[in-house]
Structure formats: structure tokens, C-alpha cells
Amino acid sequence: MKKQKMQTAVPVLTALLMVLYPVASLPEQKSTPAQTVPSTLVAQNAPKALPDGPGKDTFVRVCSKCHSTDIPASQHKNADEWTNTLIDMRNKGAEASDEEMEQILKYLVTNFGPRK
Numbered sequence: 216m217k218k219q220k221m222q223t224a225v226p227v228l229t230a231l232l233m234v235l236y237p238v239a240s241l242p243e244q245k246s247t248p249a250q251t252v253p254s255t256l257v258a259q260n261a262p263k264a265l266p267d268g269p270g271k272d273t274f275v276r277v278c279s280k281c282h283s284t285d286i287p288a289s290q291h292k293n294a295d296e297w298t299n300t301l302i303d304m305r306n307k308g309a310e311a312s313d314e315e316m317e318q319i320l321k322y323l324v325t326n327f328g329p330r331k
């Protein structure tokens with residue numbers, strides 16, 4: 216009786232291993248894309264370095280409140296267009312005196328003016 220039991224246990228174990236093996240290897244396959252995503256996200260989220268110059272501090276203080284400074288810093292506009300943007304942002308709730316807005320306008324036109 217004992218000998219018979221041992222013999223049937225081998226095919227049962229083999230069948231169990233064949234069922235369990237693909238299940239056990241699944242998480243490993245899934246983790247490959249998940250590991251590559253964060254590095255690209257980190258690169259996208261890192262704010263671009265802003266050029267130094269007069270008005271930079273005011274620009275960063277006022278214009279980084281609601282969104283990244285990358286949004287204005289990725290654009291190129293002339294003085295009229297930047298003035299319209301600043302009026303637009305003030306209407307949205309940007310808080311800065313006229314004097315501070317002048318500093319920001321100069322900074323933007325100097326560093327993010329029309330493409331040459």
C-alpha cells in the first residue's frame with residue numbers, strides 16, 4: 216500500500232508545478248515596463264533651468280504659484296504678446312504689483328522673446 220502512494224504522488228506534483236510555474240512567473244514579466252516608466256516621468260517633471268537675469272526672482276515667485284515656470288519658459292513671444300499673457304494671468308489671479316509685472320515682462324522679453 217505505501218509503495219503505491221509514492222508512485223502516484225510524482226505525476227500529481229509534476230502537474231502542480233506545471234500549473235504553478237506560469238502563475239509564479241507573471242509578476243516578473245509585469246514589472247519590466249513599470250521599471251522603465253518612472254525614469255521618463257522624472258525627466259519630464261524636472262523643471263528646466265531658467266536663465267539668470269534681472270526679474271528672475273520675481274518671475275519665479277509670481278509665476279510658479281499655479282503652474283510650472285516651464286509653461287511660460289517653453290514659449291517665445293514679443294513684448295505685446297507677453298503683456299497680454301500677464302494681463303490674462305492677472306485676471307486668473309496672479310498677484311503682483313505693476314512694478315513687479317514690468318520686471319517680469321522685461322525678463323520674459325529678454326529671455327523668451329521671439330525666436331531669432
Ligand code: HEC
Pocket residue numbers: 274277278279280281282286287290300301303304307308309310319
Ligand atoms: C492664479 C494662478 C496663476 C498664476 C499666478 C499664473 N498663471 Fe499662468 N496660467 C494659469 C492657468 C490656470 C493657465 C492655463 C489656462 C490657460 O491656458 O489659459 C495658465 C497658463 C499660462 C500660459 C500658457 C497659456 C498662454 O496664455 O500662453 C502661460 C504662458 C502662462 N500661464 C504664463 C504665466 C506667467 C508669465 C505668470 C506670472 C506672471 C503666470 N502664468 C502666473 C494660472 C496662473
